[in-house]
Amino acid sequence: MRMSRAAASLPLLLLVVVALLAAAEARRHKDGDEKACDKGWECSGSRFCCNDTITDYFKAYQFEELFANRNDPSLAHAAGFWDYQAFITAAALFEPRGFGTTGGKEVGMKEVAAFLGHVGAKTSCGYSVATGGPLAWGLCYNHELSPSQSYCDNSNELYPCVEGVEYYGRGALPVYWNYNYGVIGQGIKQDLLNHPELLEQNATLAFEAAIWRWMTPMKRKQPSAHDVFVGNWKPTKNDTLSKRYPGFGATMNILYGDLICGQGSIDKMNVIVSHYRHYLDLMGVGSDNAGDNLDCADQVAFNPSSKNLDS
Template identity: 40%
Template sequence: MRFGSLIPLLLLALVLGAAGGDVSGLISQELFNEMLKHRNDANCPGKGFYTYDAFITAAKSFAEFGVTGDTDTRKREIAAFLAQTSHETTGGWASAPDGPYAWGYCQLREQNNPGDYCVPNQQWPCAPGQKYYGRGPIQISYNYNYGPAGKAINSDLLSNPDAVATDPVISFKTALWFWTTPQSPKPSCHAVVTGQWQPSAADTAEGRVPGYGVITNIINGGIECGKGSNPQVEDRIGFYKRYCDLLKVGYGNNLDCYNQKPFA
């Protein structure tokens, strides 16, 4: 076979590889371990749970994650996803060994005696005796999130919400479901980080501009955004900058949501 005829086949292989959602070409086991350096610390409730293999397996179920756009865009999406979820699961503190941003993925479940997080919902009714407090990388909460997340990944999470804290692949899948699924009027985090989301006139008027900051707004804007500088947003940015540095990619613009109004 002539060398020239190999090029179309190589390009096809690259396309098919991207379609499979395989991000392992950008984040190795070694890099994953460096990013989430203390996730297996003896004091972390999540010790041994959040594995690289589970992350890669789950990512392959979301074909668009980490494979959309150029290499820098793909790296920024991985950094943004791991940063936001690291904040949600952090076990770090200001003077922690290796700094506070080396302690992502320490927690499995919401702390401080959470409630049952059950609200009336005809489409996603609560199962008897179940509680829908935060679990997993994104700390998915409430029955109206557990229900559709479970349907999307083919797991009955209404009946068994603790699967998010006992099965690492399911756990990562719920986080990736949240990341890639728009919930009107909010765009998906994926659409924002890949540049597919363009702010409406109302978004612009309320300070919501493309960048990492609007992802924070999507996740927890009602509590953290539009209130000026605060430690929660600073923590999310700190994780993001560290991971971008490790991935050797720029941060992009508009990292905070200090002057953004929350989505309605």
């Protein structure tokens, strides 16, 4: 029995259609074009866009476990302010740059635990016999309760103090001084120099400012806290001579400098390390997987100074 000419041409037609679809898909994946992902993340050329996002491995119940007493009416000073959605909304702005999306799921979980370890330690009102222990009281504050000064540096011409405005500590990683409000505000496109109070009025902005600090180098040719934690940074000879190595310890060096680092095994440093390790346990990663170079007891500060973001 003879096949008709139309029937014989069908296989060829199908091959042409398949080839055209393949070419179209290849064009979609061409460098610089938007990638096709199934996670609802709109890609804009980011190499992280098809990786797990923070909501894939860090859920609301885990946030509640990490900050179990933040809304306790008897002790918490920012009850009702901090929540999971505020963190996730802020974090999503930095996921295309690698925050929580670098190096696979475990590295992402460790980075979230590391960042929140700093946040928890810096906003804690926990003490040794507090309910749940001293590590269960992160996000107790959203601003400094009894400022010792206005934190105005009149010598700074780039970000001069605004009359009547005080620059005491506010936020998830508390910000101090007019010049720090100025540079962070510029980074997140908010007028924090004139309105530093935004960091104690809007939890999403408070987390956004903190993650911006985590992701941004203090100076050119220096790493960010993110870089030293996820392995993007390779120490120079001068770094190794200064005992600066990749790991959690170097994140403290970048964020706090000689206020915490290079002073031996002091309580202020150990509390931050303890929060990080505790959060790793709560998130199921385990404190045994905290990594090397956890402290900065012997590190020389990247930027020795009496004033920095945390002073």
